[in-house]
Amino acid sequence: MTFPVRYDVEATDGSARTGTAHTARGPYTTPCFMPVGTRGAIKYLSAQDYEELGARIVLGNTYHLMLRPGAETVAEFGGLGRFAGWNGLTLTDSGGFQVFSLEPKVDDDGVTFRSTYDGSTHRFTPELAVHTQELLGADIQMVLDVCPPLPSERPVIELAVARTSAWAERARPPTGATINPSSGSSREARIPTSERRVPPRRPRWTSTATESVDCPSVRPGRRWSTPWWRRCRTCRPTGPAT
Secondary structure: OOOOOEEEEEEEEOOEEEEEEEEOOEEEEEOOOOOEOOOOOOOOOOHHHHHHOOOOEEEEOHHHHHHOOOHHHHHHOOOHHHHHOOOOEEEEOOOHHHHHOOOOEEOOOOEEEEOOOOOOEEEEOHHHHHHHHHHHOOOEEEOOOOOOOOOOOHHHHHHHHHHHHHHHHHOOOOOOOOOEOOOOEOOOEEEOEEOOOOOOOOHHHHHHHHHOOOOOOOEEOOOOOOOHHHHHHHHOOOOOOO
């Protein structure tokens, strides 16, 4: 299954809605609190602590995890959840925001950047970002996207949107995908991002471009220079219902 998240709407108020999202490994309700465990765990708290606080999903950072301790190491421990002693769901970002904050070299194929830890050179393509997250075993994975600086001229924004849409298409799982050894499933959710750092007058345009890859979920880019609620309201008329 390409994008296995199913969303059941339970209540609505205009365009706002609440409900339950079902993943291959279990459900979570929305809206939900998703604590950030940069390297798979939350500082000063145990997995039992945030389970008791009601967390259902913990976010891990692909950029940091691939560098330390390494995605292969996490895979050897059975994936991010087992590595961190967490029995709930896991979500990983693509690593794109961290990468693009390091002044990388970007081309149509991908992005080349240096490690903040030792200065070593690394390469991310949409396919490599997906492979890294598969090794991490995340239940929900983000597609690599381009994060243009602001302010930027229209040609810069247009190129970022075009590359993000093309990369989202390249990141789609192939038909007949094999079982992921870290998660024990071939049904991780893979979600593209509606372009980050886009001027307020253009979010619908970028959302529409990203939706062209035909998936049931889109994440609004978290770096738009507008309040979060306004971004969601702007994307909703064109975005998928989930």
